[in-house]
Amino acid sequence: MESKTDIRTTRIGRQELRYALMGPADAERVLLLFNGIGASLESVAPFAAHFRHMRILTFDVPGVGGSPAPHLPYRFSWLSRLAGRLLDQLGIGAVDVFGVSWGGALAQQFVRDHPERCRSLTLAATSAGFVMVPGNLKVLTKMATPRRYTDPDYMREVGPDIYGGMFRLDRALLAEHIDALRPGTSRGYLYQLLAGAGWTSWLWLPQIRIPVLIVMGADDPIVPEVNGRLLAKRLPDARLKVVDCGHLFILTQPEMTAHMVEQFILDHESARTSR
Numbered sequence: 001m002e003s004k005t006d007i008r009t010t011r012i013g014r015q016e017l018r019y020a021l022m023g024p025a026d027a028e029r030v031l032l033l034f035n036g037i038g039a040s041l042e043s044v045a046p047f048a049a050h051f052r053h054m055r056i057l058t059f060d061v062p063g064v065g066g067s068p069a070p071h072l073p074y075r076f077s078w079l080s081r082l083a084g085r086l087l088d089q090l091g092i093g094a095v096d097v098f099g100v101s102w103g104g105a106l107a108q109q110f111v112r113d114h115p116e117r118c119r120s121l122t123l124a125a126t127s128a129g130f131v132m133v134p135g136n137l138k139v140l141t142k143m144a145t146p147r148r149y150t151d152p153d154y155m156r157e158v159g160p161d162i163y164g165g166m167f168r169l170d171r172a173l174l175a176e177h178i179d180a181l182r183p184g185t186s187r188g189y190l191y192q193l194l195a196g197a198g199w200t201s202w203l204w205l206p207q208i209r210i211p212v213l214i215v216m217g218a219d220d221p222i223v224p225e226v227n228g229r230l231l232a233k234r235l236p237d238a239r240l241k242v243v244d245c246g247h248l249f250i251l252t253q254p255e256m257t258a259h260m261v262e263q264f265i266l267d268h269e270s271a272r273t274s275r
Helices: 041-048 076-090 102-113 137-142 152-163 171-180 186-196 226-234 254-273
Strands: 006-012 015-022 029-034 054-059 095-100 118-124 212-217 238-243
Touching: 006 076, 015 041, 015 076, 029 076, 029 102, 029 254, 041 054, 041 171, 041 254, 054 076, 076 102, 076 186, 095 102, 102 118, 102 186, 118 254, 137 152, 152 171, 212 226, 212 254, 226 238, 238 254
Parallel strands: 029 054, 029 095, 095 118, 118 212, 212 238
Antiparallel strands: 006 015, 015 054
């Protein structure tokens, strides 16, 4: 299948939204991808390029990349509705859902709000919100501002400690990540922080009935591996996979991670249709 990237800007109500469709142009399934805090859609392109049977839909959260920040702060529920309206506008019905880090919380919210259009859920390096087991305090304080996105030299300095894994050893990978980023605004970053303040999925996780793949990094300074185990215990149909990497394994090991996610989705679809 020919891989194609299509980046456009649309308007949903009063919100201008920059989105991208990546991967095989003739794929029948769509993976709706929610990115990490402060990260523009360009950052997931290397990951999306390794999917062979799925089209990847992602967007810049308002205040990040090419999507302007709204006038007022928002909650995950508002972003969930925004994503649903984007799917409606594009004529996309059922999707598989993927969320990484901060985007993993939004992915959980989306599945809760739109159960009728969600086929599967993959959660990468994420948690159930404020009930999480926190990461390294020194690392978390460095994430309180978007400086690592606006100052490449600062990202080179703190990136290995923040993200762990292969970023500790391979500075070239970190440089690629820096080059792919499109900085947002300080207000947009603050709104993302506020969206997650006090949020948790803990009480309603047992209501999620679709198959869930949870992938965690063994060397993750931000979201320790134990958070994946907590998620797996709360979800009725979940499997947990721990990879030998840090927080951003979708970027340091994109081919392996994409294959794992795609295989999980296709295996469950095959099992469903054979019943």
